Amino acid sequence: MPLQSYSDLQASMGRWLKRPDLQGLFPDFITLAEQNFDRKIKTRSRRARYSITPTTNRIALPSDWGRVISAEFDSKPLGFFPASTDARMIAFGYQIKGNSLFLTVPQLGTRLSLEYYVVIEPLSTSNSSNWLLQDAPDIYLWGALAEAADYIRDDTSQQKWLARRDQAISDFIDDDSEAKTPEDQPLNMRAS
Structure with a gap:
């Protein structure tokens, strides 16, 4: 199932976590993840x-x-x-x-x-999507799962989700930087 909306993200979190008792906290986990995204993601x-x-x-x-x-x-x-x-x-x-x-x-x-x-527009029931969810749903999923793992004190899972979140953010920022450079341009080296 593609992650195209706030409800898709929550449904996917439920499948990954296998913890239906946490479903009421999913919005909090998403909000906490968005705070991290606002500090780290600076793209076009x-x-x-x-x-x-x-x-x-x-x-x-x-x-x-x-x-x-x-x-x-x-x-x-x-x-x-x-x-x-x-x-x-x-x-x-x-x-x-x-x-x-x-x-x-x-x-x-x-x-x-x-x-x-x-500011990255927060997801909610009244705002089911934003540019970041459309462009990089993996960032949202890994970020929200990391917050959930912190809540349940599952250090092993948290480290795994944080690593995946951080790698996805890094790849997203690198891709944004590469998009500013023409694809077929050779790099010219200059001697200092």
Whole structure:
């Protein structure tokens, strides 16, 4: 049976675990796995762009933002400064506080462009699929099984599922990187 939906994933977990008593916890295991995916998977599928011409120095970040990759104002790169930095010390940059970006620039009214990673949209009964489940269902299955094995304190199974999850994530990221390189291009070596 293919893993195309939230219910397919839960059904597959049931077959792999052979523990019907845990079925009510499957959503928790999936949620915990998704938290790990959000921290580890940074691929083209997660990238998004947001552009705005701000009229104030405080800009609400997009609802799906997870992490800013780069920011440009008037086509010039903006520097990032931690929230603890005194804004008066910033000549041309930004800070993130909560779900807002605070911009320090000489003059407003020019285009701000953000490239960012979106949060992986969590699976649920109302959201039965997302791009990651469609592109890499094995990552979801191994990740959720690892969380289940941790719950039942089955260290041997947990190590096996973690290894499979991590290998699947690594392969997925490598495949994403390889997709950026033309297939028939020879590599040229240069002497240093």
